[in-house]
Amino acid sequence: MHYIGITYDGGKWVAALSGNQVFPLASVTDFWADAARWQEKAPAIIADAAAGRNRAEVSEVPLVPASARVICVGLNYKAHAAEGSYKDQDLPPYPTLFGRWTASLSVGNIPVPVPGGEAGLDWEGEVAAYIGKRVESADEATAEDAVFGYSTFNDITARRAQKLTSQWTLGKNGDFTGPMGPLISRDEVGDLRDGLQVRTRVNGTEVQNGNTRDMIFSVPAIIALISETFTLHPGDVIATGTPEGVGYARTPQWLLQAGDTVEVEIDNLGTLVTPVGEPTLRAGAW
Helix, strand or coil: CEEEEEEECCEEEEEEEECCEEEEEEEHHHHHHCHHHHHHHHHHHHHCHHHCEEHHHCCEECCCCCCCCEEEEECCEHHHHHHCCCCCCCCCCCCEEEEECHHHEEECCCCECCCCCCCCEECCEEEEEEECCCECCCCHHHHHHCEEEEEEEECCECHHHHCCCCCCCHHHCCCCCEEECCEEEHHHHCCHHHCCEEEEEECCEEEEEEEHHHECCCHHHHHHHHHCCCCECCCCEEECCCCCCCCCCCCCCCCECCCCEEEEEECCCEEEEEEECCCCCCCCCC
16 A cells, blocks of 8 residues: 555645556554554545545645654665775674754655855755554564565765764754655565665656665664664654765765756655755645
């Protein structure tokens, strides 16, 4: 099943996506209160053609609740770690984790502005995993079962701000810099350890081409580790890291400018398109 967030009935809702038709299911809060139940109900709702709306006629919004934690994993692909902080070092024993606020999240086709003081922005195409069950002090098997689904994600980064200190928060929370594609249920995506190709293109030129089987830390291992310290709740998101090929590691550096377009294409998840420029919010958007 495929899902998107929309503005509907005066609030933010989760809708099932079937082709170009969207079918409102529940408010974001109600959906994540029992995502498994809504997944069971969705086929019957989709069967009622009269309940559908044309996707082009709705305003899309991130489908994560405002209370969600978005935990991002840095340097989680072997080759990307080597082009970054671990170029001449052994791979890290634990994942590098940092947070995004939900206010930084966006959806496809929403322009991302280059912040003042930045020479440009950097791309990081990756897979996002969505938590569907409460996870506390879990082993890896329990953690894996807690994953509801996945989406494309672009962890767009302001590198100057990121590198000011050893803490990455500032550079990872620019306005609209966390675009997410439709959420696709885990049963349709498969196991990331079996390998999904992650490709990023800038203005049609391929800049990243990696595979999820090359992750240093698997999604279940990351979730299990996090759950040792704090409880994860339905609607929380794990952004699983990006392959090699980011712009700041190139010689010369290549950073995104107004007018550029970034595409993140991932097997079984589709393509996420993000233009760079001044943001123009759709009516009723977040």
